[in-house]
Amino acid sequence: MFAESRSTIIAMLVMPDQGLFLIPFSSLIERGKAYESEGDVFYSVSSFDGYGQLSGKNIEDLQAGARVDVNEKKRDALDFVLWKKSKPDEPNWNSPWGAGRPGWHIECSAMGRKYFGDTFDIHGGGKDLVFPHHENEIAQSCGVTGCLPVRFWVHNGFVNIDKEKMSKSLGNFFTLRDIYKKFHPEALRLFLVSSHYRSPIDFSMKNLEDAEKVILRFYEALDNAGSIVGDHNVSLEEIKNHPFLAKCEKAMNDDFNTAVVVAHLNEESRGINSECSLIGNGEGGKKNLALRLSTFKFVGELLGLLTGSPEKIRQEIFNIKKTELELDVEKIECLINDRNEARKNKDWGRADECREELAQMGVVLEDTSKGTEWKIK
RNA sequence: GGCACCGUCGCCAAGUGGUAAGGCAGAGGUCUGCAAAACCUUUAUCGGCGGUUCGAGUCCGCCCGGUGCCUCCA
Structure with a gap:
């Protein structure tokens, strides 16, 4: 499997269409897993048994630690928005609950489902997304499809x-x-x-x-x-x-x-x-x-x-350094020629002078069987 | 305040129960006119204290230090 992966990784890249991505969460309301409140639709976290499993949190801790003012529209501080009523100047779409836009976790559930199906193997992301983003993603996807959306979560540490x-x-x-x-x-x-x-x-x-x-x-x-x-x-x-x-x-x-x-x-x-x-x-x-x-x-x-x-790589790295350091290539090559001339005459003193001068410029020489090469220290 | 994670050689970084991978830098050597590159040799008991165990960097507790999350940013 490992050996073949080289050719398959690139092929999986997809540029999603621009537009609105939704999962059919209206059925969640009918089943009591979500509720409408003043134009917003919230997911009811208590309706999902597995909530907190991904991030290793338990619901009591989360409620005790809630430090932000509770949104009065929510029945529970942990509930999160599936559909958000838009303010007058915001982009919006029509819905059974009025003009608004999808909640901030929706697009991941929707795109994952569209391109990979109800359950897919690996979902990546930074560690900071584990809670609440991915936790909520699981809850809402699972609420809609009845199955866990992802088999393995791969969360990377920060840069x-x-x-x-x-x-x-x-x-x-x-x-x-x-x-x-x-x-x-x-x-x-x-x-x-x-x-x-x-x-x-x-x-x-x-x-x-x-x-x-x-x-x-x-x-x-x-x-x-x-x-x-x-x-x-x-x-x-x-x-x-x-x-x-x-x-x-x-x-x-x-x-x-x-x-x-x-x-x-x-x-x-x-x-x-x-x-x-x-x-x-x-x-x-x-x-x-x-x-x-x-x-x-x-x-x-x-x-x-x-x-x-x-x-190719040496040339590319060379070009980067040359530009960054604004090197005078002509002068460098001139000095290298002088040095090689001196070396032919076994004038080691002059040869070392040339190299010393190049060293001052950050240039290191390498005498090879193919001739003298140089690089930037 | 709550919940997690992290602390390994000068620097970077693997290892999560059986006696410390790898890289950079440093030191010595081979090669070279001298160098460079390459190669060889060489450098740590794992933040502190206590505990469990025949045995701990690796498990448990406490302490110190650092970071992250707890928000309609995605």
């Missing part, structure tokens, strides 16, 4: 900034666009999957920089092994039978433990690099390395990583 949750209403948020000005999307993605989805994750430049170093190391392994094995054909069947995949699958089956998969990827990238140097000494085993490489990339792709070629 924090300075220990406080990142949220639109607090204003302490970054957009992806902001982040991509400094970091490659795969660096961000690696950062996100480096911790368990239920844990809070601290957003910081240091953490993203660390993730960027690691993703580059993964690509380094891809590059090293790729240049040795060339275009070896590896079948999907062979990948599926590889022990490395089984290891990662085990971690994923344990409540999506992506952090452990990342640890496995780290170990495997080291293993691949080691094997590359062995093969470089003429010990053969290219087929084995090709399989190892393909499986490594396959697992990476399951996490949305390692989707490009090493050259």
Whole structure:
């Protein structure tokens, strides 16, 4: 199942139609599970036995802790709105109870039911939605269909900034666009999957920089092994039978433990690099390395990583840094040429001067068999 | 005030009963003109106190510290 998921995740994305999404909650009134009050329709929480089960709350605690003024229209402070009478200047739709709009939990129940049916497997969301949003969603859906709408709830921890949750209403948020000005999307993605989805994750430049170093190391392994094995054909069947995949699958089956998969990827990238140097000494085993490489990339792709070629990623990261740091590429290349000229003449003093000057600009050199490459520290 | 969750190496982060994964940073080494990259080696007894157990980071209680939810934001 894990092995196939790669091709199915994307296909599930649907852009819902714009418009009004409703579940037929009018029948709830007939059955005493909801009531109309001055143009509003409320769900009667006491009519649903399972209320509080998802969030682990009991109804007595909730009532004792109610800190907000009770809405006099409600029979019970816990009751929530299914249909809300609109104020004169608000968008509204006609209904048996007058002009209004759906309650704030309705659209989730309605869309889930429309696209996935009365019961579907997994519903995600942030931890803060557990109560009351998802609790109410369950209550109203169940009231209408008679069955639980969701088999597994997957609630993720917050992205924090300075220990406080990142949220639109607090204003302490970054957009992806902001982040991509400094970091490659795969660096961000690696950062996100480096911790368990239920844990809070601290957003910081240091953490993203660390993730960027690691993703580059993964690509380094891809590059090293790729240049040795060339275009070896590896079948999907062979990948599926590889022990490395089984290891990662085990971690994923344990409540999506992506952090452990990342640890496995780290170990495997080291293993691949080691094997590359062995093969470089003429010990053969290219087929084995090709399989190892393909499986490594396959697992990476399951996490949305390692989707490009090493050259492509390096170029993309390079472009980001170049723009961010406003580098003078011509000057850099000029200095590199000077240095290589000096090296030819074994003028090590001059060569080191050039590198020192580049280092001042944040540029690090790498002499490879293909020539001198450079990157930004 | 009520109810939850969290506190693991300098930093990030797995592990939820059998004697601490992984990464970054640091140190030493191989390689290199010197470097870089890569590779090798190396660094923790888990907020505090008490309890349960043959055995606890992992269970229970209390304390300290942090966060979240308790609202017609979705």
